[in-house]
Amino acid sequence: MAEGFNKSHLLGIEELSAAEIKFILKTAEAMKEISFREIKKVPTLRGKTIITFFYEPSTRTRTSFEIAAKRLSADTINISASTSSLVKGESLLDTAKNLQAMQPDVLIIRHPHAGAPHFLAKHIEAAVINAGDGMHEHPTQALLDALSIIEKKGGIEGLEIAIIGDIAHSRVARSDILLFTKLGANVRIAGPLTLIPPYAEVLGSKVCECIEEALEGVDVVIALRVQRERLKQVLFPDLREYAIMFGLNRKRLSLTKKDAILMHPGPVNWGVELDPEIMNMDRTIILDQVTNGVAVRMAVLALVAG
Amino acid sequence: MKLLIKSGRVIDPSQNLDAILDVLIEDGVIKDIQGNIEAADAQKIDAQGKIVCPGLIDVHVHLREPGFEYKETIETGLRAAVAGGFTAVCCMANTNPVNDNQEVTRYLLKRAEEVGLARLYPIGAVSKGLKGEELAPIGELKEAGVVALSDDGQPIYDSGFLRRALEYAKYFGLPIISHAEDKKMARDGVMNEGRMSTLLGLPGIPAVAEEIMVFRDIKIAALTGGHIHIAHVSTAGSVELIREAKKKGIRITAETCPHYFSLTEEAVRDFNTNAKVSPPLRTDADIQAIKQGLKDGTIDLIATDHAPHHPLEKETTFEDAPSGLIGLETSLPISLKLVEEGVLTWPELIDKMSCKPAQIFGLKGGSLKPGTVADVTIIDPELTYQIDANSFFSKARNCPFNGWKVKGRAVITILGGEIVYQHGEIKPRTI
Numbered sequence: 001m002a003e004g005f006n007k008s009h010l011l012g013i014e015e016l017s018a019a020e021i022k023f024i025l026k027t028a029e030a031m032k033e034i035s036f037r038e039i040k041k042v043p044t045l046r047g048k049t050i051i052t053f054f055y056e057p058s059t060r061t062r063t064s065f066e067i068a069a070k071r072l073s074a075d076t077i078n079i080s081a082s083t084s085s086l087v088k089g090e091s092l093l094d095t096a097k098n099l100q101a102m103q104p105d106v107l108i109i110r111h112p113h114a115g116a117p118h119f120l121a122k123h124i125e126a127a128v129i130n131a132g133d134g135m136h137e138h139p140t141q142a143l144l145d146a147l148s149i150i151e152k153k154g155g156i157e158g159l160e161i162a163i164i165g166d167i168a169h170s171r172v173a174r175s176d177i178l179l180f181t182k183l184g185a186n187v188r189i190a191g192p193l194t195l196i197p198p199y200a201e202v203l204g205s206k207v208c209e210c211i212e213e214a215l216e217g218v219d220v221v222i223a224l225r226v227q228r229e230r231l232k233q234v235l236f237p238d239l240r241e242y243a244i245m246f247g248l249n250r251k252r253l254s255l256t257k258k259d260a261i262l263m264h265p266g267p268v269n270w271g272v273e274l275d276p277e278i279m280n281m282d283r284t285i286i287l288d289q290v291t292n293g294v295a296v297r298m299a300v301l302a303l304v305a306g
Numbered sequence: 307m308k309l310l311i312k313s314g315r316v317i318d319p320s321q322n323l324d325a326i327l328d329v330l331i332e333d334g335v336i337k338d339i340q341g342n343i344e345a346a347d348a349q350k351i352d353a354q355g356k357i358v359c360p361g362l363i364d365v366h367v368h369l370r371e372p373g374f375e376y377k378e379t380i381e382t383g384l385r386a387a388v389a390g391g392f393t394a395v396c397c398m399a400n401t402n403p404v405n406d407n408q409e410v411t412r413y414l415l416k417r418a419e420e421v422g423l424a425r426l427y428p429i430g431a432v433s434k435g436l437k438g439e440e441l442a443p444i445g446e447l448k449e450a451g452v453v454a455l456s457d458d459g460q461p462i463y464d465s466g467f468l469r470r471a472l473e474y475a476k477y478f479g480l481p482i483i484s485h486a487e488d489k490k491m492a493r494d495g496v497m498n499e500g501r502m503s504t505l506l507g508l509p510g511i512p513a514v515a516e517e518i519m520v521f522r523d524i525k526i527a528a529l530t531g532g533h534i535h536i537a538h539v540s541t542a543g544s545v546e547l548i549r550e551a552k553k554k555g556i557r558i559t560a561e562t563c564p565h566y567f568s569l570t571e572e573a574v575r576d577f578n579t580n581a582k583v584s585p586p587l588r589t590d591a592d593i594q595a596i597k598q599g600l601k602d603g604t605i606d607l608i609a610t611d612h613a614p615h616h617p618l619e620k621e622t623t624f625e626d627a628p629s630g631l632i633g634l635e636t637s638l639p640i641s642l643k644l645v646e647e648g649v650l651t652w653p654e655l656i657d658k659m660s661c662k663p664a665q666i667f668g669l670k671g672g673s674l675k676p677g678t679v680a681d682v683t684i685i686d687p688e689l690t691y692q693i694d695a696n697s698f699f700s701k702a703r704n705c706p707f708n709g710w711k712v713k714g715r716a717v718i719t720i721l722g723g724e725i726v727y728q729h730g731e732i733k734p735r736t737i
Contacts (some may be wrong), residue, residue, distance in 0.1 A: 014505075093621050113623035114507040115577030134625070136507030174507055197504040198512075 005303045009121045009128040010198045012137035013178040026146050027299035034071055035294055044302050045074035048105040055081040055111045060266055061131050065108050066298035100124040105305045113246050127304035135169050141265055142175035144296040148289045152261050157184035164212040165224030165273055166195040172265045177203045190214035194235040215255040223248050225275045236266055237274050249275035308332050309723055310345050314353025318360055319657035331680040334723035347548040353684055359656045361393025361671050363663035366609035373402025378614035378701045380681045384423040386634040386700035388727040391716025393681035394425035394671055400459040406431035411450035418701030422735035423521035423726050427453040432471050432482055438462050448478045454669045456483035460517055472532030481533040486519035496625050498586040501526055502571040513541040516585050520544045524551040527558050536560040538611050540585040542595030549604040559666050562610040564640035573706055579620040579627035581706045597649045607662040610637045614702030632702045636693055639712035684718035
């Protein structure tokens with residue numbers, strides 16, 4: 001365990017102090033350069049075993065973790081729900097015990113249920129990293145968002161940040177709001193009222209009445225993905241109406257500060273939450289976020305397992 | 307066989323009694339209550355400093371037998387009951403097979419008789435298989451011994467069905483116990499919808515999911531003149547609706563459970579699956595309203611909704627864990643906090659945990675009037691201890707009160723004049 005961060009797991013942003021968040025981000029800044037070397041590998045986690053255990057489909061997060069682990073010289077094993085014993089009806093507790101019996105050093109888990117990583121952390125000795133639990137948290141996404149903002153804006157404190165879209169079902173939104181407010185930013189949220197959680201103010205953000213109010217004069221805009229499965233839940237009429245009423249386009253983005261940046265956790269539904277006309281706008285930093293994802297995950301892995 | 311309980315504080319709200327008295331039990335019934343009874347041939351119990359009251363009655367428990375014996379059995383459930391000071395319990399019909407026919411009812415009664423610890427009063431299903439489609443044979447169930455009807459665990463969704471069921475049950479003098487929950491409003495919710503569900507990212511169930519159905523039940527009770535008993539009231543809005551209905555003279559009674567006046571949604575923090583229960587734990591404002599409802603009589607009685615699960619079933623994510631918590635061995639000490647806080651007096655608490663349950667459901671006991679069956683609980687009001695789920699007589703351990711420091715405990719439980727529980731020891735009656 002490194003100085004400045006003395007947790008054995010990364011379960012959520014909620015558990016972290018501002019100092020711990022800053023320490024992870026500082027470590028990530030140092031890690032970033034490794035990915036741009038000709039030989040993209042350091043021996044930090046040589047001999048360590050890291051399991052990624054994804055109960056939900058994922059391309060970028062799982063790949064990002066795997067690349068991060070490999071660049072630190074760890075051995076990685078990937079398990080997904082369809083290839084695991086879960087399809088044979090094995091319980092999460094048994095799965096955890098069996099994995100633990102193989103002495104992994106880190107278990108990176110994504111699970112459709114909130115609190116699944118917290119449950120595992122109670123039952124196994126390996127460090128547990130939450131790669132997204134239900135609608136609860138996605139701490140490494142919030143950390144990479146923060147790193148991306150800091151790169152462009154020099155810091156987080158005092159910034160006005162708008163998060164637009166499906167806040168209610170978004171673990172990214174929860175972790176983002178918690179992290180940004182811990183570092184002193186003001187966060188506004190807006191979207192169809194069916195997608196704003198009850199008592200949203202407990203997260204520390206201001207609920208705006210409309211998208212325009214949320215965007216007015218902000219430094220950072222984060223658009224959230226519209227999950228198509230929500231269509232079945234009577235939360236909004238259809239994708240066309242969503243794009244028209246809540247989608248971000250040039251006109252709406254003109255309300256922000258001139259140098260505001262646009263972010264998205266991906267994968268983007270172009271033509272729904274984001275108008276394709278802004279795809280190549282130079283204020284859009286969606287791919288920088290992906291690059292920073294590797295750096296942040298290298299930092300987190302090094303801190304919990306190094 | 308004579309039993310003489312000496313010098314206890316005898317509290318019996320059924321006859322407005324609260325004084326230091328002796329109680330003489332003979333041939334299984336209360337023989338006499340006087341200031342100083344002499345009976346040389348009686349076994350004596352010194353009850354000085356103790357409370358002596360009619361045996362506690364819990365009208366809402368799940369004993370899981372038949373079908374789910376790995377969670378609880380009639381034997382382990384009744385052991386837990388007497389250890390908690392209960393001399394009678396009413397068991398819900400959601401077993402496998404469901405208690406929707408005489409055979410199951412008779413089986414339950416036979417098993418309880420064999421166990422010989424507490425009285426078991428089966429609750430019959432309202433609908434066959436709890437499906438809410440066809441009426442269970444209500445008359446036959448009554449004949450076999452059920453004391454009420456309920457599809458508990460599931461609401462009766464079809465209002466027209468509930469109306470007919472209530473009309474039909476009225477002929478047989480049976481109340482219908484309603485699990486009030488609008489499933490379409492509750493959707494995939496697993497906890498109260500509120501600040502905590504937003505923080506934890508768990509799908510919530512708003513209070514109105516209960517209140518909509520309480521309102522509907524009241525209207526159907528008014529329409530039919532039938533008796534609806536609202537199970538496990540958990541929200542301030544339900545208390546208000548029931549209060550207004552009672553003012554209008556509608557035949558409605560209600561219960562709440564210890565966890566609804568002692569725990570809030572805060573208990574779910576850290577994804578504590580032992581705090582997952584249906585209806586869900588609510589907020590401080592709801593607790594205050596429920597206490598007020600208990601105080602002013604809107605809520606007639608306290609039941610536990612004792613819902614045992616196997617420990618492994620609760621060892622999973624919050625969303626996957628089954629709902630329910632156990633209460634038989636903690637109901638009394640947790641409810642006694644109401645006395646300590648001045649919400650209820652001792653007699654009011656005994657009334658809600660013994661007299662009212664007996665009166666509303668027409669059960670034996672609930673009184674120490676001479677001639678009544680001698681079901682008696684002796685409570686040490688000063689005994690302080692820490693709740694330890696591992697010491698429970700119940701098979702289950704899903705108790706959110708584990709580790710709580712509490713005061714007051716049943717030390718002797720008497721069924722039909724025989725001591726069935728005394729200071730931690732179970733003593734089944736011989737039949």
